[in-house]
Amino acid sequence: MKEDKKHLSVSAIQNGTVIDHIPAQNLFKVISILGLDGISNQITFGSNFGSEKMGRKAIVKIADKYFERDEINRIAIVAPNAKLNIIKDYEVVEKMVVEVPKEIRGIVRCMNPKCITNAEGIGTRFEVADKASVTLRCCYCEKITDPDHMEFL
Numbered sequence: 277m278k279e280d281k282k283h284l285s286v287s288a289i290q291n292g293t294v295i296d297h298i299p300a301q302n303l304f305k306v307i308s309i310l311g312l313d314g315i316s317n318q319i320t321f322g323s324n325f326g327s328e329k330m331g332r333k334a335i336v337k338i339a340d341k342y343f344e345r346d347e348i349n350r351i352a353i354v355a356p357n358a359k360l361n362i363i364k365d366y367e368v369v370e371k372m373v374v375e376v377p378k379e380i381r382g383i384v385r386c387m388n389p390k391c392i393t394n395a396e397g398i399g400t401r402f403e404v405a406d407k408a409s410v411t412l413r414c415c416y417c418e419k420i421t422d423p424d425h426m427e428f429l
Contacts, residue, residue: 412426
């Protein structure tokens with residue numbers, strides 16, 4: 277039997293989450309924003325896979341990990357069109373599309389150095405000014421933060 281050298285397989289996970297449709301350039305932002313570099317779970321990731329919709333995409337598989345709403349909100353900030361596949365006993369039991377929430381709290385630093393959140397240690401709170409581009413407006417100083425200038429807490 278001749279081996280198909282055009283396709284490589286990545287082992288399935290028994291239980292956990294697959295994050296798909298991550299913009300390829302944001303793969304390591306997703307890993308960092310979720311703190312995946314500091315956990316002991318098995319993690320498989322890949323980047324620059326072909327995608328009809330995105331051109332190039334990335335994917336992350338995390339064994340034995342299911343995300344809470346605040347973690348899903350973190351994913352939405354850097355990968356607003358990502359899809360989560362919940363895996364149980366090697367089967368996809370749930371699919372969900374992440375959605376950028378109307379408000380973001382405690383995830384992103386305000387880029388205004390004089391903002392009260394930077395000067396007095398008050399938790400950050402942003403209104404999402406544009407969901408498509410994930411542009412944020414600080415609820416305290418009204419400074420706009422775009423994706424190119426985001427610093428994550």
